[in-house]
Amino acid sequence: MSVKNIKEFPIEMQPRERLEEKGVDYLTNQELLAIALRTGSKNKNVLTLSQEVLSHFDNLYDLKMASLNELMNISGIGRVKAIEIQAILELGKRISNASQIKHGQIYSSAFLGEQLILEMKDYVQEHLLVIYLNAKNEVIKKQTIFIGTLNQSVAHPREIFRIAVKVSAARLIVVHNHPSGNPQPSDHDRLFTKRLTDCGKLIGIEVLDHLVIGSDSYVSFQESSQM
Structure with a gap:
């Protein structure tokens, strides 16, 4: 598909709209990353760029462990987008490790x-x-x-x-x-x-x-x- 701007996609194919309509569980990794990145690069829409980021790594664990330099080596990922990706991944790790806060125990x-x-x-x-x-x-x-x-x-x-x-x-x-x-x-x-x-x-x-x-x-x- 030669579409460069995500807004040119049919509305039912745009990640944010699909999330609102279907729910977050329904979206692919590509779509979730596209929402986080918000915009593509000069020659790629954000969905294409997201897929290239995912394809650069063998699995999501390798993406999670990627350094800024590794991310910036991907065509279309500059310093700002690399920082955004690392921040998103770190927040995901912290959420995953979080536990429910307890406020005491009821005895009677x-x-x-x-x-x-x-x-x-x-x-x-x-x-x-x-x-x-x-x-x-x-x-x-x-x-x-x-x-x-x-x-x-x-x-x-x-x-x-x-x-x-x-x-x-x-x-x-x-x-x-x-x-x-x-x-x-x-x-x-x-x-x-x-x-x-x-x-x-x-x-x-x-x-x-x-x-x-x-x-x-x-x-x-x-x-x-x-x-």
């Missing part, structure tokens, strides 16, 4: 409840907080999902479990406060807990507990056998 509802009284007792609005755990009950994410009146229209399990799946949580604990200071669960709290527990069973993510926080005490659905 009582331990957590006492902590959250101090954190949430003075809130003047209801806050719905979710603590996401791995299989060892280590906290991998803690996120406020909603602020305001807790009702069925806003407190929907969809958002809670969307995040759980994203962070690969094995189980979770739901927490919300009662600004009145009285932690006794309402009928809606009980219905909401049942909805969450049922959804969790369907997708294999356990809802360990629902804590309701008051001004100086809490109620645990698990401890009070309401789950």
